[in-house]
Amino acid sequence: MPDGVVAPPRPVTPSTILADELTEICRQLELAPGADPALVDRVRRSRDLAAGMDPYLDACTTRESPALAELARRTRSADWSTSTAGTGLEQEMLSGHVEGQVLKFLVHLSRAERILEIGMFTGYSALAMAEAMGDNGEVLACEMDPEVARFAQECFEQSDVGQRIAVAVGPASETLERLAAADRQFDLVFIDADKPGYTGYLQQLLDGELLAPGAVIAVDNTLMQGQPWLDDANTANGAAIAAFNAALTYDDRIEQVLIPLRDGLTLIRRVDR
Numbered sequence: 001m002p003d004g005v006v007a008p009p010r011p012v013t014p015s016t017i018l019a020d021e022l023t024e025i026c027r028q029l030e031l032a033p034g035a036d037p038a039l040v041d042r043v044r045r046s047r048d049l050a051a052g053m054d055p056y057l058d059a060c061t062t063r064e065s066p067a068l069a070e071l072a073r074r075t076r077s078a079d080w081s082t083s084t085a086g087t088g089l090e091q092e093m094l095s096g097h098v099e100g101q102v103l104k105f106l107v108h109l110s111r112a113e114r115i116l117e118i119g120m121f122t123g124y125s126a127l128a129m130a131e132a133m134g135d136n137g138e139v140l141a142c143e144m145d146p147e148v149a150r151f152a153q154e155c156f157e158q159s160d161v162g163q164r165i166a167v168a169v170g171p172a173s174e175t176l177e178r179l180a181a182a183d184r185q186f187d188l189v190f191i192d193a194d195k196p197g198y199t200g201y202l203q204q205l206l207d208g209e210l211l212a213p214g215a216v217i218a219v220d221n222t223l224m225q226g227q228p229w230l231d232d233a234n235t236a237n238g239a240a241i242a243a244f245n246a247a248l249t250y251d252d253r254i255e256q257v258l259i260p261l262r263d264g265l266t267l268i269r270r271v272d273r
């Protein structure tokens with residue numbers, strides 16, 4: 001994974017995809033002979049409304065730590081296309097500044113000391129959560145890919161709080177089985193791994209008694225680029241998230257809310273205990 005030129009991330013959230021579409025529509029309208037100036041103006045305003053939101057959220061949110069900024073920079077400048085790490089890894093997987101600050105806020109609010117992450121990638125969210133907890137806390141981060149796990153660990157070693165993060169390399173479902181067998185419990189769980197695995201991870205957390213009383217589960221990408229409600233854009237990940245979101249609404253053991261942050265963040269808590 002050599003360092004390369006920092007490429008801007010592709011749009012992978014409903015708001016950035018919308019902004020990209022409106023930018024292109026606007027460009028075409030501006031070139032179209034005889035386009036109604038009032039319509040061009042409305043489309044321009046719509047583009048600015050959509051394109052300006054994420055930069056505004058960034059500007060209004062507490063700055064990330066130097067360690068998080070450096071981890072994000074290293075992730076963006078790594079050449080994932082030539083990496084021998086698992087196929088499909090890309091810089092766009094990184095959660096990033098605003099979501100990282102939301103996770104930190106959740107750690108502060110819940111006073112979580114035992115945190116489980118399912119899907120670590122280069123470690124941005126794990127490090128963000130570790131920064132928000134006390135010295136007695138631990139983030140146990142599950143990651144399938146050994147090479148990306150090494151990348152993350154190198155970043156953790158350069159951070160003051162890296163020792164609060166333990167990494168479990170291997171399929172998360174197997175790690176969860178081992179944790180349940182060892183009677184481990186967690187105050188906060190962040191699910192951000194393979195989308196078809198989400199329903200199984202939630203069942204393992206509930207059935208395996210892996211949630212401490214009052215625990216919160218945060219689940220990333222539950223808007224999946226709008227695919228669950230766009231009929232013509234469904235991929236395997238979109239179908240998996242649509243099924244996961246639907247299953248949540250029928251499960252009486254939990255309460256949930258889907259927050260339209262980035263690509264969607266669902267918060268879940270157990271209510272049957």
Ligand SMILES: C[S@@+](CC[C@H](N)C(=O)[O-])C[C@H]1O[C@@H](n2cnc3c(N)ncnc32)[C@H](O)[C@@H]1O
Pocket residue numbers: 086089093094095096118119120121122123124125126142143144145148170171172173192193194197
């Ligand atoms: C979206 S990325 C995680 C991003 C990370 N949470 C962050 O905020 O930067 C998903 C990660 O899950 C890992 N993954 C995929 N399937 C997995 C599995 N079955 N078990 C554990 N990790 C898995 C991938 O290798 C990838 O690194």
